[in-house]
Amino acid sequence: MRKTAAFVVGLLFLGGLAGLGLSDGFPGIVIPPIIIPPAILNSRNVTLIADADTYVSEALPRDNFGEEFYLRVGYDNSEFGGLWYSYVWFNLSEIPQDTNVTAAYMCLYLKNQVPANNDLVSAYDVRVAVPGDSWREERVTWNNRPSIAKNVSSLKIDRGVERYYCWDVSNEVKYWVSTPYIGCPTPTCFSIPTNKGFVVYTDDNLATTAFFDFESRENVHPPELIIYYNSSEVLNVTETTETVVNDTMPPTISISEGEGSLDFKYCYVVITDDLAIKSIRIYDNGELLFSEDDYNGTSDRGDHYSKTFQVDGYGNHVIRVVALDYGGNMAEKTLGIHVGEESPPVVLITFQPEHPAIGDLVAIKVIASSLPQRITRMQVYLNSSPDDLQVLEDTPMLQETFNKTYYIRAERGVRAYTVTAYAYDEEDLLTRESRTALVGRCNDMVLNQNEEGVDCGGVCEDCNPYEYGLVSVGYYEPPCEQHDIGDIYYIVHGFGNNLPGTWVKKFDRSWSTAYERMFRDKDYSRWVNNSTVFGEDNLYVDSVDLVFYGGHGGMSNGSIGGVPSWVYTGAFAVKKDSCGILSWWMRFDEDLDWLILYSCHSLENSDGNNQWLEAWNGTFHGLHMIMGFNGVTWISWTTIEIGEDFADNLKDGDTFAQAWLDAATDWACCNKPAVMAVNPYVLDHDHLPGEGEVVYVPNEKADPSRMVWVGYTDCWGLDSC
Incomplete structure (x- = not known):
């Protein structure tokens, strides 16, 4: 991160105004239409680089984003969405109080916008305001953000990306320079600064998703404050330059594992770029191990970075590497490794x-x-x-x-x-x-006596009744903070409460009582609080015939054992071991036959890329099928009865696949249900026990080439709820 402000000093003449983008012939910078004050035509100017910037998220109200490469502004109306505000602060202490400031513009470099079509986003004003209180880059969150005290300027973002947009902040900068502290001109008598920076935001009542990613001061096009002033002397300020290159190719990342012992393993990271690497960050299971910024300035070979480090702790680790180059291109890669010898007792x-x-x-x-x-x-x-x-x-x-x-x-x-x-x-x-x-066997191991030992003439309960479990995660606590989805409880329990009475509920975990270990295979360990912790799926998820999970989830691309692979992550409310469970760490080889995931992207098949197969094929060791969604999953008043309808369809004699695809679609929300089965015959014939055929599937690793997916890829005009 930059620790000092950067200044660029110059003299502005009439011909130079066009170079700042006041005409369409110079697209590099966009300033809103203004009447050029005669006083600035021969003004000198100084450009300051932001000393602090960050954004806050309504969806993640306790999280701080001071280390991010971008400043997000706008609104997302999806289940993970909400508003984003950005905060920017410039240090004006080197500008003398008697400086005659004639004009000032704050400029932000737009890297990305959603949606990409300018016609859709240009209807929204992006506003610059003054916050009502001071804030700190490393501490401000949505919950403690300062209020908006005064709107300053507004601008439509309608010229596309890869350019600066500038807002007129002249009056505020004039006041801050002339009156840096309230009540007196020095900080010793009454040290309340007037300069609290700027807040950048959009309307609070947007109808559709629209947001903008501006580059932060950690990136290659940082926020700038251009100040025009009349003086016969050039301001005596520190001048530094920023390295900016024309680079469109992101860095290339390689991660490999080396030798180790019982409790550690060496890991090697190599990053290359066609021009120069700017920033590197390396994480182990979400914890930051190494961070380096402005790498090109500290290395003889700015286009090459290598790092050898030690991964400590017996068990499974996910190494994540993020790299940024001086063209603003970012690359990311993950690798799953195991620490420890493979010859245990x-x-x-x-x-x-x-x-x-x-x-x-x-x-x-x-x-x-x-x-x-x-x-x-x-x-x-x-x-x-x-x-x-x-x-x-x-x-x-x-x-x-x-x-x-x-x-x-x-x-x-x-x-x-x-x-x-x-x-x-x-x-x-x-x-x-x-x-x-x-417990409760029959004497002949089939159906001779019930659990009380009473002979019932061959008509008594099975020694192994069908069991199910429910997991609903609707509220999230730090550090597992996510957007709350409390109504997921009614979907999950609507299903469980409507199953036939012959089914036995073995566990029902909601909110803080549900945790990652319940889904992790009993043979997969993690290093938690200085001890090895194995999974407990044999006590929970893999000890019953059917599980219905409801909560946040997503599909991402990584690699395990050096092999690229998609992986599904299901979210939990509390961090007992981890905030999420990866499909890589699940293996159902005991009792589980049917798994329902009311979760986003759980069976993703976008553009026919078969993410579902890579993410889940290793879990099928007796599992019949997984029921989930292709894309975002919605929750609203129209979807509350999906769980109940699913159970009704099963009791009416529909196969699992038919019952799910019918129940999980919605007349108002763009839900795209999908089913993954171990083979085509199971997909077409598996019923709820007692309502039709149940196909026998052996408890052994299934053949991925026989696995099938069926589901929706379109919503025929429906959007979010």
Whole structure:
């Protein structure tokens, strides 16, 4: 970031005014039509570079954006949308108070606009105002932003991108220069500065999405303040120049992993650019590791950057690299890596009997071995429900094998017991193994007696009733702040409350009680609070037959193991392990058959690029299908009954695919439902159990070449809600 203001001093003559864009013949800068005051025709001028700038977001009201490369202004009416205001401040302390300022213009360089069509966005005025209070670049957010005290100037953005737009701020700059502090001319007697900078914004009641990205002071075309003054002397100010190049090619980024040990791995980053690299940032699982700005000025080879660094912590990591060049082109790349050796201990868990009846004495045997290493610690836990945890073992040791049997009595009201064992060896390698025993078996293992042991002539409940889970995330807390979508609760529970009574609800998690670990595979670990934490899908998502999730989500492009791949991210309200779960870290290989994701872009297939296949094919190890959306998913009063309608369609005998595609479309909102199935036969024949055929799918990795997608790609004129 720039720490000092930059000044460009010159003398403006009549012929030079056109060069600033006052005529269409010079498109580099746009200034609103003005009557040229005779007083500035032979004025000198000085150009200041912004000393602080940032923007605030109504959708992310607690987030600060002081390090961003752009200043966003406008409005987005999507579910992630809202208003954006930008704040800019220039240091005027080197301008003497007696300077005769004749005019001043604040100029911002437009890099991008949405929509791209000028006819759609030029109807909106972009306004410059004075805020009512001071603000700090690194702290201001939507929630603590200063109010708008006075409108100063307005301008229509109608000349396209890649140019400066300038607003007349003459009166404000004249006042700030002549009266820098309220009440007296020096800060010692009453130090309240008059210069609080500018706020840039659009109308608060825009009908459609329209926003503008201006380059910030971290970018190559920073905000400028051009001040005209009458003086026989040139102002004695510090003059610096900004490197600006004609470059349209973004940098190229390469990330690779190297050698490591149990708790770290080396990572290598190489960035090249056809001309010069300006800024680099490197993140590990969202945390900033390295940051470098104005790189070209500190390097003998500004077109080449390389970095070797150490990634610490056993488990999975996502390395993200962002690079910016002096043409304002930005590139981004991600790589998933795993830290730790791949030869952990072996753990075996058995139940005897395998399917106990109520009242049976159950023997639980746990065996572990890590030869040639020795076991250094064993932890064994017993769950009779997601909220009930019993410690059977937590013992340090130093022995070649572990072999122990625990005894419990199968109790009425418990449908299943899950045992989870952790084994550590001398190399600090860790294995986590889990096994579940269902309670309430029939004597002949089919349908002879019910759970109370009463003979019902072959007409009793199955030993393994169908179970489902609900996850609704409608409200978000820092650092997982997102736009709240409280009505998602009614969609999710409308489905669950309308399922047949034979279905058993195993878990129902909303808001802060839902977290990433519930979806992450039991064999995938993360480093959290200085300890290794494995996934718990075997206790939640992969321990039931059907799960309905509702919450924010998105599809992005990255790479894992050096292979480029699309990945879906589902959002959570609280950061127990992480604010989001990646589809890379899901693998449903136990019980889950049907997964519903009421979430944006969950089954993205934009332009037929098959993002859905890359993101999800690795999760199918017995999973039948995923139901989601192609594109943005909307929530309004017209969509509240989608969950209930979906369950009704299933009970009417529709296949899962038919039921979802019918229920999830909407007459007012542009919802584009989609279905991904393990193979075409499952897509066409899978029904809700008891309402039609249920296709057998083995618990093994499915063939991606047989997977199919069906869904909507158009809304026939519908827009957002």
